[in-house]
Amino acid sequence: MEDSKIKTILQAAKKRFAHYGLAKTAMNDIANDIGMSKASLYYYFKDKDQIFIAVVEQDMDEFVKVIEEVIERPSKASFKLKKYVSLKNSLLTRLINLAKVDKLNATDVFNPVYDDLKRTFNIKEKGLVSKILLSGIEQKEFIRFSVEQYTDLFLIVTGGLRTVALTAPDGLENQDKVNEQTTLFLDIFLKSIRQ
Amino acid sequence: MEDSKIKTILQAAKKRFAHYGLAKTAMNDIANDIGMSKASLYYYFKDKDQIFIAVVEQDMDEFVKVIEEVIERPSKASFKLKKYVSLKNSLLTRLINLAKVDKLNATDVFNPVYDDLKRTFNIKEKGLVSKILLSGIEQKEFIRFSVEQYTDLFLIVTGGLRTVALTAPDGLENQDKVNEQTTLFLDIFLKSIRQ
Numbered sequence: 001m002e003d004s005k006i007k008t009i010l011q012a013a014k015k016r017f018a019h020y021g022l023a024k025t026a027m028n029d030i031a032n033d034i035g036m037s038k039a040s041l042y043y044y045f046k047d048k049d050q051i052f053i054a055v056v057e058q059d060m061d062e063f064v065k066v067i068e069e070v071i072e073r074p075s076k077a078s079f080k081l082k083k084y085v086s087l088k089n090s091l092l093t094r095l096i097n098l099a100k101v102d103k104l105n106a107t108d109v110f111n112p113v114y115d116d117l118k119r120t121f122n123i124k125e126k127g128l129v130s131k132i133l134l135s136g137i138e139q140k141e142f143i144r145f146s147v148e149q150y151t152d153l154f155l156i157v158t159g160g161l162r163t164v165a166l167t168a169p170d171g172l173e174n175q176d177k178v179n180e181q182t183t184l185f186l187d188i189f190l191k192s193i194r195q
Numbered sequence: 196m197e198d199s200k201i202k203t204i205l206q207a208a209k210k211r212f213a214h215y216g217l218a219k220t221a222m223n224d225i226a227n228d229i230g231m232s233k234a235s236l237y238y239y240f241k242d243k244d245q246i247f248i249a250v251v252e253q254d255m256d257e258f259v260k261v262i263e264e265v266i267e268r269p270s271k272a273s274f275k276l277k278k279y280v281s282l283k284n285s286l287l288t289r290l291i292n293l294a295k296v297d298k299l300n301a302t303d304v305f306n307p308v309y310d311d312l313k314r315t316f317n318i319k320e321k322g323l324v325s326k327i328l329l330s331g332i333e334q335k336e337f338i339r340f341s342v343e344q345y346t347d348l349f350l351i352v353t354g355g356l357r358t359v360a361l362t363a364p365d366g367l368e369n370q371d372k373v374n375e376q377t378t379l380f381l382d383i384f385l386k387s388i389r390q
Contacts, residue, residue, distance in 0.1 A: 153376045153383075160355040181348045188348075192383035 006044055008034050010058060013051045018096035022052050022113070049113045052097070056117050059098035060124055063091050067128050077136025078190050084129065085158050085182060103163060126151050133193075142193045150193065157185055201239055203229050205253060208246045213291040217247050217308070244308045247292070251312050254293035255319055258286050262323050272331025273385050279324065280353050280377060298358060321346050328388075337388045345388065352380055 012033040016025045027048050031041045045051045070083050092099040101117045129151045136142035165178035207228040211220045222243050226236045240246045265278050287294040296312045324346045331337035360373035 149375065149379055152372070153379050156356065156359065156373075156376060157352050157380065160359075161351065164351065164355070177347070178351075180344065181351060184344055184348050185352065188383055188387035191387045 006054075009036070009041065009044060009051065010055055013048075014055050014058075014097065017052055017055055017100075021100070022048065022111070052113060053117065056097050056101055056121075059095040060121055063088075063095060063098060063121075064124055064128065066091060071128065071131055071135070077132050077139065077141050078194070080132045080135075081129075081154075081190065082186055084132065085186065088158075089162070102159075103166065122155070125155055129154055136193070140195055143195055145193055150189075154189060157189075158182060161185065201249075204231070204236065204239060204246065205250055208243075209250045209253075209292065212247055212250055212295075216295070217243065217306070222246075247308060248312065251292050251296055251316075254290040255316055258283075258290060258293060258316075259319055259323065261286060266323065266326055266330070272327050272334065272336050273389070275327045275330075276324075276349075276385065277381055279327065280381065283353075284357070297354075298361065317350070320350055324349055331388070335390055338390055340388055345384075349384060352384075353377060356380065 009030065013025075013030050016029055016033065020029075025048060027041055028038055030048070030051065031038045045054070067084065067087060070080055070087065073080075092102060098121065101114055101121060130147050133142065133147045133150060133154075137144055137147070161178055161182045165175045165182075204225065208220075208225050211224055211228065215224075220243060222236055222240075223233055225243070225246065226233045240249070262279065262282060265275055265282065268275075287297060293316065296309055296316060325342050328337065328342045328345055328349075332339055332342070356373055356377045360370045360377075
Protein backbone atom coordinates (compact mmCIF):
# COMPACT_ATOMS: atom_id res chain seq x y z
CA MET A 1 0.00 0.00 0.00
CA GLU A 2 2.63 2.49 1.06
CA ASP A 3 4.87 1.36 -1.77
CA SER A 4 2.21 2.06 -4.39
CA LYS A 5 1.68 5.57 -2.99
CA ILE A 6 5.39 6.29 -3.29
CA LYS A 7 5.38 4.87 -6.79
CA THR A 8 2.54 7.21 -7.77
CA ILE A 9 4.32 10.20 -6.26
CA LEU A 10 7.57 9.41 -8.05
CA GLN A 11 5.84 8.87 -11.39
CA ALA A 12 4.16 12.27 -11.20
CA ALA A 13 7.29 13.99 -9.88
CA LYS A 14 9.39 12.46 -12.64
CA LYS A 15 7.23 14.16 -15.28
CA ARG A 16 7.10 17.47 -13.40
CA PHE A 17 10.87 17.63 -12.89
CA ALA A 18 11.53 16.59 -16.49
CA HIS A 19 9.33 19.40 -17.79
CA TYR A 20 9.93 22.20 -15.33
CA GLY A 21 13.13 21.31 -13.52
CA LEU A 22 13.75 21.10 -9.78
CA ALA A 23 13.75 24.86 -9.16
CA LYS A 24 10.37 25.49 -10.80
CA THR A 25 8.56 22.56 -9.23
CA ALA A 26 6.72 22.99 -5.91
CA MET A 27 5.48 20.30 -3.53
CA ASN A 28 2.00 21.67 -4.26
CA ASP A 29 2.34 20.94 -7.99
CA ILE A 30 3.18 17.31 -7.35
CA ALA A 31 0.38 16.93 -4.78
CA ASN A 32 -2.14 18.47 -7.23
CA ASP A 33 -1.01 16.24 -10.09
CA ILE A 34 -2.02 13.12 -8.18
CA GLY A 35 -4.93 14.59 -6.20
CA MET A 36 -3.12 14.18 -2.90
CA SER A 37 -3.16 16.67 -0.06
CA LYS A 38 0.05 18.55 0.57
CA ALA A 39 0.07 17.17 4.11
CA SER A 40 -0.01 13.57 2.86
CA LEU A 41 2.80 14.27 0.43
CA TYR A 42 4.90 15.63 3.29
CA TYR A 43 4.21 12.44 5.17
CA TYR A 44 6.15 10.52 2.51
CA PHE A 45 8.81 13.08 1.62
CA LYS A 46 10.41 15.82 3.74
CA ASP A 47 10.79 18.21 0.77
CA LYS A 48 11.00 18.33 -3.00
CA ASP A 49 14.76 17.74 -2.92
CA GLN A 50 14.11 14.32 -1.36
CA ILE A 51 11.61 13.52 -4.12
CA PHE A 52 14.07 14.63 -6.78
CA ILE A 53 16.80 12.47 -5.26
CA ALA A 54 14.45 9.46 -5.27
CA VAL A 55 13.51 10.12 -8.91
CA VAL A 56 17.12 10.38 -10.05
CA GLU A 57 18.06 7.28 -8.04
CA GLN A 58 15.36 5.37 -9.94
CA ASP A 59 16.90 6.66 -13.19
CA MET A 60 20.34 5.53 -12.07
CA ASP A 61 19.04 2.08 -11.14
CA GLU A 62 17.60 1.73 -14.62
CA PHE A 63 20.81 3.00 -16.23
CA VAL A 64 22.92 0.50 -14.28
CA LYS A 65 20.50 -2.36 -14.98
CA VAL A 66 20.60 -1.83 -18.76
CA ILE A 67 24.39 -1.51 -18.86
CA GLU A 68 24.87 -4.53 -16.57
CA GLU A 69 22.84 -6.60 -19.03
CA VAL A 70 25.27 -5.60 -21.78
CA ILE A 71 28.27 -6.36 -19.57
CA GLU A 72 26.99 -9.86 -18.81
CA ARG A 73 26.75 -10.80 -22.49
CA PRO A 74 29.55 -12.96 -23.90
CA SER A 75 30.71 -10.29 -26.39
CA LYS A 76 34.12 -8.63 -26.58
CA ALA A 77 35.08 -5.91 -24.11
CA SER A 78 35.87 -3.49 -26.96
CA PHE A 79 32.34 -3.95 -28.30
CA LYS A 80 30.88 -3.38 -24.82
CA LEU A 81 32.88 -0.18 -24.44
CA LYS A 82 31.54 1.24 -27.71
CA LYS A 83 28.08 0.09 -26.72
CA TYR A 84 28.46 1.97 -23.43
CA VAL A 85 28.75 5.30 -25.23
CA SER A 86 25.83 4.77 -27.59
CA LEU A 87 23.63 3.30 -24.83
CA LYS A 88 24.43 6.21 -22.51
CA ASN A 89 23.24 8.59 -25.22
CA SER A 90 19.99 6.76 -25.80
CA LEU A 91 19.34 6.12 -22.10
CA LEU A 92 19.87 9.77 -21.16
CA THR A 93 17.44 10.85 -23.87
CA ARG A 94 14.83 8.90 -21.94
CA LEU A 95 16.05 9.40 -18.34
CA ILE A 96 15.64 13.17 -18.50
CA ASN A 97 16.24 13.96 -14.84
CA LEU A 98 19.41 11.92 -14.71
CA ALA A 99 20.49 13.67 -17.93
CA LYS A 100 20.04 17.03 -16.18
CA VAL A 101 22.23 15.87 -13.31
CA ASP A 102 24.81 14.50 -15.73
CA LYS A 103 25.00 17.71 -17.71
CA LEU A 104 24.84 20.37 -14.99
CA ASN A 105 24.62 23.90 -16.28
CA ALA A 106 26.19 26.90 -14.60
CA THR A 107 23.33 27.68 -12.18
CA ASP A 108 22.73 24.11 -11.07
CA VAL A 109 26.35 23.77 -10.02
CA PHE A 110 25.51 25.74 -6.88
CA ASN A 111 22.81 23.30 -5.86
CA PRO A 112 24.36 20.65 -3.61
CA VAL A 113 21.54 18.20 -4.43
CA TYR A 114 22.69 18.07 -8.07
CA ASP A 115 26.29 17.95 -7.01
CA ASP A 116 25.82 14.94 -4.73
CA LEU A 117 23.80 13.08 -7.34
CA LYS A 118 26.36 13.79 -10.02
CA ARG A 119 29.07 12.42 -7.75
CA THR A 120 27.03 9.29 -7.12
CA PHE A 121 26.37 8.80 -10.83
CA ASN A 122 30.06 9.26 -11.56
CA ILE A 123 30.95 6.53 -9.06
CA LYS A 124 28.39 4.19 -10.65
CA GLU A 125 29.75 4.91 -14.13
CA LYS A 126 33.30 4.26 -12.95
CA GLY A 127 32.17 0.90 -11.57
CA LEU A 128 30.58 -0.09 -14.89
CA VAL A 129 33.44 1.03 -17.14
CA SER A 130 36.13 -0.53 -14.90
CA LYS A 131 34.20 -3.78 -15.02
CA ILE A 132 34.29 -3.74 -18.84
CA LEU A 133 38.00 -2.88 -18.95
CA LEU A 134 38.87 -5.52 -16.34
CA SER A 135 36.98 -8.21 -18.24
CA GLY A 136 38.98 -7.29 -21.36
CA ILE A 137 42.25 -7.70 -19.45
CA GLU A 138 41.13 -11.01 -17.94
CA GLN A 139 40.17 -12.37 -21.34
CA LYS A 140 43.54 -11.25 -22.77
CA GLU A 141 41.78 -9.00 -25.27
CA PHE A 142 43.53 -6.02 -23.62
CA ILE A 143 47.05 -5.57 -22.29
CA ARG A 144 47.55 -4.82 -18.57
CA PHE A 145 47.16 -1.14 -17.64
CA SER A 146 45.93 1.04 -14.79
CA VAL A 147 42.19 0.42 -14.98
CA GLU A 148 41.45 3.36 -12.70
CA GLN A 149 43.42 5.84 -14.82
CA TYR A 150 41.98 4.60 -18.10
CA THR A 151 38.45 4.57 -16.70
CA ASP A 152 38.81 8.19 -15.59
CA LEU A 153 40.17 9.27 -18.97
CA PHE A 154 37.45 7.37 -20.83
CA LEU A 155 34.66 8.94 -18.79
CA ILE A 156 36.02 12.47 -18.76
CA VAL A 157 36.66 12.52 -22.52
CA THR A 158 33.47 10.81 -23.70
CA GLY A 159 31.43 12.78 -21.13
CA GLY A 160 33.07 16.03 -22.24
CA LEU A 161 32.43 15.31 -25.91
CA ARG A 162 28.81 14.44 -25.08
CA THR A 163 28.37 17.84 -23.41
CA VAL A 164 29.98 19.59 -26.38
CA ALA A 165 27.62 17.77 -28.76
CA LEU A 166 24.59 18.69 -26.66
CA THR A 167 25.52 22.37 -26.47
CA ALA A 168 26.97 22.69 -29.99
CA PRO A 169 25.78 26.04 -31.33
CA ASP A 170 25.58 25.24 -35.05
CA GLY A 171 23.04 22.48 -34.64
CA LEU A 172 23.20 19.06 -36.20
CA GLU A 173 26.24 19.60 -38.41
CA ASN A 174 28.37 20.31 -35.37
CA GLN A 175 26.79 17.42 -33.50
CA ASP A 176 27.79 15.03 -36.27
CA LYS A 177 31.34 16.30 -36.01
CA VAL A 178 31.45 15.65 -32.27
CA ASN A 179 30.06 12.16 -32.77
CA GLU A 180 32.83 11.58 -35.30
CA GLN A 181 35.36 12.74 -32.71
CA THR A 182 33.88 10.39 -30.13
CA THR A 183 34.26 7.48 -32.55
CA LEU A 184 37.85 8.51 -33.28
CA PHE A 185 38.59 8.75 -29.55
CA LEU A 186 37.15 5.28 -28.97
CA ASP A 187 39.34 3.96 -31.78
CA ILE A 188 42.59 5.40 -30.45
CA PHE A 189 41.63 4.45 -26.89
CA LEU A 190 41.06 0.82 -27.88
CA LYS A 191 44.11 0.74 -30.14
CA SER A 192 46.27 1.70 -27.16
CA ILE A 193 45.05 -1.15 -24.93
CA ARG A 194 44.48 -3.99 -27.41
CA GLN A 195 46.81 -6.98 -27.15
CA MET B 196 54.47 58.66 -33.39
CA GLU B 197 50.99 57.29 -33.91
CA ASP B 198 52.31 53.76 -33.48
CA SER B 199 53.81 54.59 -30.10
CA LYS B 200 50.49 56.09 -28.95
CA ILE B 201 48.68 52.92 -29.90
CA LYS B 202 51.33 50.87 -28.13
CA THR B 203 50.83 52.93 -24.95
CA ILE B 204 47.05 52.52 -25.16
CA LEU B 205 47.29 48.76 -25.66
CA GLN B 206 49.77 48.34 -22.81
CA ALA B 207 47.46 50.14 -20.38
CA ALA B 208 44.35 48.40 -21.70
CA LYS B 209 46.01 45.01 -21.41
CA LYS B 210 46.51 45.52 -17.67
CA ARG B 211 43.00 46.93 -17.16
CA PHE B 212 41.29 44.08 -19.01
CA ALA B 213 43.44 41.49 -17.26
CA HIS B 214 42.47 42.88 -13.84
CA TYR B 215 38.86 43.96 -14.34
CA GLY B 216 37.70 42.19 -17.49
CA LEU B 217 36.06 43.67 -20.55
CA ALA B 218 32.67 44.38 -18.95
CA LYS B 219 34.06 46.31 -15.99
CA THR B 220 36.51 48.45 -17.98
CA ALA B 221 35.41 51.83 -19.39
CA MET B 222 37.11 53.93 -22.08
CA ASN B 223 37.54 56.55 -19.34
CA ASP B 224 39.60 54.16 -17.18
CA ILE B 225 42.04 53.49 -19.98
CA ALA B 226 42.30 57.20 -20.88
CA ASN B 227 42.95 58.08 -17.22
CA ASP B 228 45.60 55.37 -16.85
CA ILE B 229 47.74 57.01 -19.52
CA GLY B 230 46.77 60.65 -18.91
CA MET B 231 45.05 60.91 -22.28
CA SER B 232 41.79 62.72 -22.95
CA LYS B 233 38.78 60.55 -23.71
CA ALA B 234 38.44 62.36 -27.07
CA SER B 235 42.00 61.42 -28.09
CA LEU B 236 41.41 57.81 -27.11
CA TYR B 237 38.31 57.73 -29.31
CA TYR B 238 40.43 59.07 -32.15
CA TYR B 239 42.42 55.84 -32.08
CA PHE B 240 39.72 53.32 -31.15
CA LYS B 241 35.98 53.39 -31.85
CA ASP B 242 35.10 51.67 -28.57
CA LYS B 243 36.51 49.43 -25.85
CA ASP B 244 35.59 46.30 -27.80
CA GLN B 245 38.03 47.39 -30.53
CA ILE B 246 40.76 47.88 -27.93
CA PHE B 247 40.06 44.48 -26.41
CA ILE B 248 40.21 42.86 -29.85
CA ALA B 249 43.58 44.55 -30.51
CA VAL B 250 44.91 43.40 -27.11
CA VAL B 251 43.86 39.78 -27.66
CA GLU B 252 45.25 39.82 -31.20
CA GLN B 253 48.63 40.86 -29.75
CA ASP B 254 48.36 37.95 -27.32
CA MET B 255 47.57 35.57 -30.20
CA ASP B 256 50.53 36.86 -32.22
CA GLU B 257 52.81 36.14 -29.29
CA PHE B 258 51.26 32.70 -28.77
CA VAL B 259 51.76 31.78 -32.43
CA LYS B 260 55.31 33.16 -32.48
CA VAL B 261 56.43 31.08 -29.49
CA ILE B 262 54.85 27.88 -30.83
CA GLU B 263 56.21 28.48 -34.36
CA GLU B 264 59.70 28.64 -32.84
CA VAL B 265 59.15 25.21 -31.31
CA ILE B 266 57.76 23.84 -34.58
CA GLU B 267 60.80 25.01 -36.52
CA ARG B 268 63.23 23.13 -34.27
CA PRO B 269 64.60 19.85 -35.60
CA SER B 270 63.04 17.77 -32.80
CA LYS B 271 60.49 14.96 -33.18
CA ALA B 272 56.84 15.74 -33.90
CA SER B 273 55.75 13.72 -30.86
CA PHE B 274 57.98 15.90 -28.66
CA LYS B 275 56.54 19.06 -30.24
CA LEU B 276 53.00 17.87 -29.61
CA LYS B 277 53.69 17.32 -25.90
CA LYS B 278 55.47 20.65 -25.80
CA TYR B 279 52.38 22.28 -27.31
CA VAL B 280 50.26 21.35 -24.30
CA SER B 281 52.77 22.47 -21.66
CA LEU B 282 53.60 25.68 -23.55
CA LYS B 283 49.92 26.52 -23.95
CA ASN B 284 49.52 26.23 -20.19
CA SER B 285 52.47 28.49 -19.43
CA LEU B 286 51.66 31.00 -22.20
CA LEU B 287 48.05 31.37 -21.08
CA THR B 288 49.19 32.02 -17.52
CA ARG B 289 50.93 35.10 -18.90
CA LEU B 290 48.55 36.09 -21.74
CA ILE B 291 45.64 36.66 -19.39
CA ASN B 292 43.21 38.23 -21.86
CA LEU B 293 43.71 35.47 -24.40
CA ALA B 294 43.22 32.98 -21.55
CA LYS B 295 39.86 34.59 -20.78
CA VAL B 296 38.82 34.23 -24.41
CA ASP B 297 40.05 30.63 -24.47
CA LYS B 298 38.12 29.69 -21.37
CA LEU B 299 34.83 31.57 -21.80
CA ASN B 300 32.53 31.36 -18.85
CA ALA B 301 28.76 31.21 -19.04
CA THR B 302 28.12 34.98 -19.20
CA ASP B 303 30.84 35.78 -21.73
CA VAL B 304 29.37 33.31 -24.19
CA PHE B 305 26.72 35.87 -25.02
CA ASN B 306 29.29 38.49 -26.00
CA PRO B 307 29.99 38.18 -29.73
CA VAL B 308 33.40 39.86 -29.29
CA TYR B 309 34.59 36.91 -27.21
CA ASP B 310 32.95 34.47 -29.55
CA ASP B 311 34.68 35.85 -32.66
CA LEU B 312 38.06 35.95 -30.93
CA LYS B 313 37.65 32.40 -29.66
CA ARG B 314 36.85 31.24 -33.19
CA THR B 315 39.95 33.04 -34.52
CA PHE B 316 42.14 31.51 -31.81
CA ASN B 317 40.74 28.07 -32.56
CA ILE B 318 41.64 28.45 -36.26
CA LYS B 319 45.18 29.52 -35.32
CA GLU B 320 45.55 26.56 -32.96
CA LYS B 321 44.31 24.19 -35.66
CA GLY B 322 46.94 25.59 -38.01
CA LEU B 323 49.72 25.01 -35.49
CA VAL B 324 48.71 21.51 -34.46
CA SER B 325 48.10 20.36 -38.06
CA LYS B 326 51.56 21.61 -38.95
CA ILE B 327 53.10 19.45 -36.20
CA LEU B 328 51.08 16.38 -37.21
CA LEU B 329 51.87 16.86 -40.91
CA SER B 330 55.59 17.17 -40.22
CA GLY B 331 55.43 13.90 -38.28
CA ILE B 332 53.78 12.17 -41.26
CA GLU B 333 56.28 13.64 -43.72
CA GLN B 334 59.21 12.48 -41.59
CA LYS B 335 57.65 8.99 -41.35
CA GLU B 336 57.46 9.29 -37.57
CA PHE B 337 53.66 8.96 -37.87
CA ILE B 338 51.47 6.80 -40.08
CA ARG B 339 49.10 8.50 -42.56
CA PHE B 340 45.78 9.62 -41.04
CA SER B 341 43.20 12.38 -41.40
CA VAL B 342 45.14 15.35 -40.03
CA GLU B 343 42.02 17.47 -39.74
CA GLN B 344 40.13 14.88 -37.68
CA TYR B 345 43.07 14.16 -35.39
CA THR B 346 43.78 17.88 -34.92
CA ASP B 347 40.16 18.49 -33.90
CA LEU B 348 40.20 15.59 -31.44
CA PHE B 349 43.54 16.68 -29.99
CA LEU B 350 42.40 20.27 -29.44
CA ILE B 351 38.96 19.45 -28.08
CA VAL B 352 40.26 16.86 -25.60
CA THR B 353 43.35 18.73 -24.35
CA GLY B 354 41.36 22.00 -24.27
CA GLY B 355 38.53 20.31 -22.39
CA LEU B 356 40.90 18.77 -19.85
CA ARG B 357 42.58 22.17 -19.41
CA THR B 358 39.22 23.73 -18.57
CA VAL B 359 38.43 20.92 -16.13
CA ALA B 360 41.81 21.44 -14.43
CA LEU B 361 41.25 25.19 -14.18
CA THR B 362 37.77 24.82 -12.70
CA ALA B 363 38.49 21.73 -10.59
CA PRO B 364 36.67 22.24 -7.28
CA ASP B 365 38.97 20.31 -4.95
CA GLY B 366 42.03 22.41 -5.69
CA LEU B 367 45.46 21.14 -6.50
CA GLU B 368 44.84 17.45 -5.88
CA ASN B 369 42.21 17.40 -8.59
CA GLN B 370 44.41 19.48 -10.88
CA ASP B 371 47.18 16.92 -10.59
CA LYS B 372 44.72 14.23 -11.55
CA VAL B 373 43.64 16.11 -14.67
CA ASN B 374 47.27 16.69 -15.64
CA GLU B 375 47.79 12.96 -15.27
CA GLN B 376 44.82 12.36 -17.57
CA THR B 377 46.24 14.81 -20.12
CA THR B 378 49.53 12.92 -20.12
CA LEU B 379 47.70 9.63 -20.53
CA PHE B 380 45.65 11.07 -23.40
CA LEU B 381 48.81 12.30 -25.13
CA ASP B 382 50.31 8.83 -24.74
CA ILE B 383 47.40 6.97 -26.27
CA PHE B 384 47.02 9.63 -28.98
CA LEU B 385 50.66 9.27 -30.00
CA LYS B 386 50.58 5.49 -29.70
CA SER B 387 47.75 5.39 -32.24
CA ILE B 388 49.62 7.37 -34.90
CA ARG B 389 53.25 6.27 -34.43
CA GLN B 390 54.79 4.20 -37.23
